[in-house]
Amino acid sequence: MAAEIRMERMTSPEIGAAIEAGITTVVVAAGAVEQHGPHLPLFVDAEHGDRLAVEIARRLGRALVAPTIRVGWSAHHMAFPGTVSLEKETFLAVCRDYAVSLAHHGFRRVCFVPSHGGNFAPLAEARDAFNEAAGPDCSVDVYADLAEVIGVWRDVAEAEAGLGGRVGGHADVAETSIMMAMHDGIVREELAECGRLTTPEEEPELIRRVLSEEFASVTPNGILGDARGASAELGEKMIAALADRMAAHFEA
Template identity: 45%
Template sequence: MSRHSPRARAGEDRANLYDEITNKIIGELEAGRAPWVQPWGAVKPSLAIPKSAATGRQYSGINVLILWGAATERAFTGQSWLTFRQALSLGGHVRKGERGTTVVYADRFVPVDERQRASETGDEAQAIPFLKRFTVIMSFEEVSAALAQGYSTVLIPCGAVEQHGPHLPLCMDADHADALAAKVARHLGTALIAPTIKVGCSAHHLVFPGTISLRPETFESICLDYCTSLAQHGFRRILLFSGHIGNFPVLRDMLLRLRRAVSPDVEIDAFCDAIAWIDKWRSAVRDAGGDPSAVGGHADIAETSLMMWLRPDSVRLDRFEVGYLGALSEQQLQLMWKNGIKSITHNGIIGDPHGSTAEIGARCLEAIADLLATSFGR
């Protein structure tokens, strides 16, 4: 379970982060805990530059202040830090209930259209900075406190592990769901985010290696157990959505059974409108200067742009290919569900990734987040 840790635009996220750190420092000063006069007592935290205990690499920028503050607050005597996975890989153990500290990763990337412009004009390509925050996982005490404070709504994001053409990673839909959950939680206000159900119903993609698919009844069982567990803890609104449109029919079919499994005072809802979703993508692509006819719904200009925004290093820019173009007829859809997506498109793409940009991806993410928030906010 987590509170939302949004992957927003670099400027917005950076401003929020700096405000957060500044406010924390001001709060300490207003409480009379000036660091230059504070009687720390027997345990004095080191103000050496924080570093990774696994690699020896020093942290930099705002992470130095974040980790200094955490060391001071928790009376740590050193400045060596490990991620959860690093601790396990080194043979260590993380105590049950231990809380991590949120740090950030900053870098730059060059959008495809900027590379093309620079190539055509001979200018130097301009990189765009981005900032991502690592998600903080909550302890059971923090979930309990959030419920007591009125956080009675919980989002259940669903994804898939399936092919997305030769140019996108298998995790596309799960990454999309993670990012949407953060934005929707922000829109709704008092909402928490359950761990994403990362594998979904993708039988029509199994002809492509790497795809993992759950049977519909397995997927429903997982959703059922999520809902009954969360209802037992006191959540009164449980909202499911999927970054994988292929999960929509299964979610729609199971919804009544999920509602029957919990008490009448618990509301369960799921977003299942594929037509509205695709329409929002087309509008967002057009508004960002892209070609809306390149939206097909799978590994197209919308999904490729989303990954250029969310995980730019995962996009194989040299592997863009045109997929099936145009609307699928009912007969073609039935053929795809029966015989797999390769009966429609040889490369697993429906639409066209050419013309994708990170800017289009940001617009698409915001458009679908607004669609979900509006639907769930009724």
């Protein structure tokens, strides 16, 4: 059986021994608990973060996985019932405290992995502050390319199923497929539908709008893209492709 790398499932002595053995890289996912259309549960980004962090740590080797920050900055989703959001400053304070805590215990590299679109820009902007707070013996890095994430999903969807045009970045064929891969029966497949469709050229402006305005003003059903055509097989390929790309960033 493979050694456990998820810190919350390890004992304190086991973590200490891992650090002593030179396992000093730790991956931290930053997700969200927010609406994902009529067909997906609120925990999509948090659960996806759990899986991504493990996949990335395995690819990096000699790395552990910290508990996912499950609630993020989701103010733009508050028009939809059930969404839970931290203020941006609160979210960043939590992330900073994670980095400081992990550095205190001897980790020398902290890799933040956003699994919710709203967390990308704040984390990128706070990277220098995190590094200062963590101290000179610990490096803090952030994967910050949201457009690349959507591009990876679109490429996989097109290559595997001819569905690249249905990827929009939120509750779409990509996230629906990922949830199918992770949790059998969790998707309300009969409710999967089309939302706001977009093109790669339109994405930068649309991302700006959904992060600065109410999400519902852009897509009333809470979907960016089209959720139809999703499958667990497609989801597994998307998870693998994105983990490959994110791990490559941290290895560069």
